[in-house]
Amino acid sequence: MFRQKINVVTIDAFSPGAVESLTAEIRTGEVALIWFEYIQGQTGKRLPGELIEVIKKSQKIQGYYIGVDEILMGMYRSGTFFSYAGTGLSPDIVTLSKGLSYMSFPTGATLVNSRVYESALETCSKTVQWLQSRYINSLGAHIALHCLNRLEREDIGANVESSSAALQAGLDALIARGGLIEKAETTGLMMHLSYRTPWWIRMLGKSGRMAYLLLLTRFWLKQDVFVFLDSRIAPSLCLSADEVDTFLQKAERIAATTPLKIVLDGILKK
Numbered sequence: 001m002f003r004q005k006i007n008v009v010t011i012d013a014f015s016p017g018a019v020e021s022l023t024a025e026i027r028t029g030e031v032a033l034i035w036f037e038y039i040q041g042q043t044g045k046r047l048p049g050e051l052i053e054v055i056k057k058s059q060k061i062q063g064y065y066i067g068v069d070e071i072l073m074g075m076y077r078s079g080t081f082f083s084y085a086g087t088g089l090s091p092d093i094v095t096l097s098k099g100l101s102y103m104s105f106p107t108g109a110t111l112v113n114s115r116v117y118e119s120a121l122e123t124c125s126k127t128v129q130w131l132q133s134r135y136i137n138s139l140g141a142h143i144a145l146h147c148l149n150r151l152e153r154e155d156i157g158a159n160v161e162s163s164s165a166a167l168q169a170g171l172d173a174l175i176a177r178g179g180l181i182e183k184a185e186t187t188g189l190m191m192h193l194s195y196r197t198p199w200w201i202r203m204l205g206k207s208g209r210m211a212y213l214l215l216l217t218r219f220w221l222k223q224d225v226f227v228f229l230d231s232r233i234a235p236s237l238c239l240s241a242d243e244v245d246t247f248l249q250k251a252e253r254i255a256a257t258t259p260l261k262i263v264l265d266g267i268l269k270k
Contacts, residue, residue: 013040019050026058033065033093038084041072041232044187052087065116067093071108075099075147076156076237078188079164092116099237100144107140156237160188163239167191170248179255180262191233198259212259215266219257223250 011021013036025031034055039046059066068091073083075096080086082094092115097108112120120128150156164186171184171191183194201212213231225247226234235247 013047013051014045018048019054022051022054023058026054026062026064029062031062031064033067034059035067035069035093037069037073038087038089039073039078039187039190041190044185044190044192044232046187052089056088065092067091067095069095071095071097073188073190076151076160076188077190077234079157079160081151081157083188100147101140102143102147105140105143107137107144109144151237154238159239160237163235163241163244164188166241166244167235167247170244171251174248174252174255177255180257180259181251181255189235189237189239191235193231193233195231196259201259212263215262218266219254219262223254225250 007030009025011018011025015021022034036047038052055066058064066089068082068084068089070082070084074094075081077083077099084091092113094111095108096111100109101107117128167189168184168186171181171186175181175184180195181193182196185192195216197209197212201208204211216231220233235243
């Protein structure tokens with residue numbers, strides 16, 4: 001196996017000095033790879049255009065690799081097959097996973113271009129051969145191929161775009177009427193919800209807010225809506241118009257619920 005010490009530098013893409021920090025690191029001439037999610041799964045935010053321009057422009061001079069994590073937002077979750085479509089980026093490495101099996105089977109794939117592959121062969125051919133054989137799984141590959149065929153055959157990208165627009169419009173109208181939900185942002189079929197938090201929850205600090213989010217998550221789950229722990233909602237990519245309407249009806253009921261009722265419901269009921 002090929003082993004080499006790697007120094008990892010993390011830059012907050014949304015901090016005020018992100019462009020300057022990245023530029024300074026690149027100018028050292030020691031950057032081998034810039035790795036990121038173009039659409040942040042945690043927040044749904046896209047990387048600032050200024051950062052993307054620095055990454056693209058400097059690569060031509062410095063020759064580093066660009067890697068994009070598409071595990072969560074790739075494969076039409078954002079509306080396009082790759083979330084970075086339209087940025088002008090040409091990544092050298094792209095990772096895929098969850099969407100390859102409808103999140104039902106542990107499989108994944110790392111895509112690399114010829115530049116990466118040939119360089120790896122020259123540097124450590126045994127490692128390349130080991131990776132190519134060690135993780136082969138026929139069942140996983142079969143599921144992934146089936147999924148890719150279905151995505152294209154059923155024009156899932158168009159469905160994601162139309163469903164996303166309908167959800168955003170419905171949630172905006174719901175929020176305008178007031179209630180528990182304060183803000184909703186949709187990126188393809190990944191929704192991020194912000195809630196109005198009462199003063200008595202805020203007084204409990206971070207642990208109190210986290211507990212409240214847990215109770216909110218439980219409340220959503222009781223409505224048969226799939227929710228991540230931190231208020232991200234990721235519907236099926238084949239979401240139908242009827243299912244959009246059903247979701248909005250349930251969201252309306254939740255928006256009309258008081259924080260006290262959510263807390264009591266979570267504490268008192270199994």
